[in-house]
Amino acid sequence: MERQRETVELPAARIEVERIGSGPPLVLLQSAEAYEARLDLVDRLARTHEVFLPWAPGYGGSPLPGDVRTIDDVAYIYLDLIERYDLHEIALVGCSLGGWIAAEMATKTCERLSRLVLVDALGAKFGGAYDRDIEDIYFLSFDKVKAIRFADPRRDPLDDMTALGEDEAMQVARHRETTARLCWDPYFHNPALKNRLHRISAPTLVLWGEEDRFVRPEYGRAYAERIPDSRFVSIAGAGHYPHIEQPDATLSAVFSFLNGGKG
């Protein structure tokens, strides 16, 4: 399906956006690894929706301004973005880090949202001071990181890093730098988010890979418990990226939810 690429100048950042398909708007917020843009998933969503796929500051073609330092900053930039496009009745779908951004946006206002989908979303802290809610991917070896994020590590789109060309490796490096800048400390969460989740008024689907050992399903259930109109659905045979490991089951749950079902 044809993709339209455009750049949107916003007060705080310049954002590259890919637009695919037609229909009601669906904004897809990517994981930190930015796997989603290359997935067939996007085209399948675009059969029924106009998919807006923005690249956050410091990812893809979007530059990283010096004063963008938190995910909260990114959430406000994306609120500016949907206002600029004047989108309404948006299906907002966020995966992993994108799920965190989506949750931050929704706690600020759900005015323009019809539905919210959080796929293995990061961003909150539910456990105690000595609990590691989100496994430390910077401290673990690359192999262990892969093992905790995928039910089957061979399904990692970046399974063989040595196969990357120099430009691709530079892009992966840039994405990881941006992620570290935004998420190193507090580690992949905003301490305030937990106590704001009750503000999310849009119907919400919290979707989780059953074998996610990076952020476990219990964490997803805690997320869902705090969002008033929400349901939790787990996907078997999948880790942190159910949309990569079990795309059919994941899309089926998403479409069912977007079409008014329970997910």
Add this chain to the structure above:
Amino acid sequence: MELYHFTEFPWPHLPPDDSFSSMRLSLPSRHYDPKIGAHLYNMYLDQYLLADELGLHCMINEHHQTATCLNAAGPIPLAILARQTRNARLCILGNPAANLADPIRCAEEMAMIDNISYGRLDCGFVRGVPYELFASNANPTETQERLWETIDLCIRAWTSHDGPFNYEGKWIHKRQVNVWPRPYQQPHPPVWTTGGSDLSHACKTIERGHNFAMFLTPADGLAKMFKGARRYCRENGLPEPADDQFAFMPLVAVGETEAEAEKVIEGVFWYVTHNKSEPQFRAPPGYNSRKLYADFLSGRYSGGRTDAIRRKGVSYFRENHVAIYGTPDSVVEQIRSLYDKVGGFGHLIAMLHSGDMDYKTTAKSMTLLAKEVLPQIADLGTKSTGFGPLAERGAMAAE
């Protein structure tokens, strides 16, 4: 040429090599025995007292959560030496500026040490090795900016004498800053930074009148940086930096015979051979240049300066002046040769101890360095005028 003694305060009693994956960050402290450790701390401090008696200066560093270095807070040994030594310059390389929770406390500690030592402090600020980002939880993408913000704030705090000022910068917010005591040296102790291959950092250090130090770098890399900084000064109409704005730390051993020196340098080599760590500890995202990190991710680069030079062996170390060892005359010749190759430097920080080397062996190497080598190279190199000759500042303590 100023000569410094250095030991990294190692814990040499490691478990079997195949039983652990890293000496840094993850090695459990059950492998540390305080009964032995207490003795080691005192033995290492004794080395510095001997250095002072011999006319050598002292360099102290710090690392965290690692068996490679038991100095978890450089200001502590520095404070002990401020009181227990008489003449030596006390150089810290350095305060981990990018990771410090409270830069103002650092300014206070350094000012106290400068006073207690009658103005013998050389105050280094470092970005810190990548491992420290895990120990401190400091963000790896911010280290360079935080380093300079901390240095600027400390200097402002040391040189403001008219009551409190407020500071709300990019990374640091402090209210009503009013540091007591003011430093002994005026306007403030000499400031040092360390660096690797980032020439712009070296230039910034030199341009501001600070001293720039490099560790265990092959002579061609050292020359590139020292000459590069000098060229930068020439091209920008800045004053020609004196040799004592440049410092280098090699591994050093001096023996009465070549054979004796070879035996001693093997002990110092422990530092190079026992530096095991997990690769991801060496490359948190944003710490290195993007190109280097990309090469690391895609397996084109294994990470770590020490790694790269370790594989090349002892002869490579000596040829490139990363290790300087031999009889006193041979060591003099090696230092002079290095001096010429890099376009001049004024501080040689000699790593004379590592691993399980005992006091006696270390003391003999130190003594030969001070008595047989130092007199032959003491006049080598030009001195800055900004802070006054080193010798004069050190002499304050003797009064």
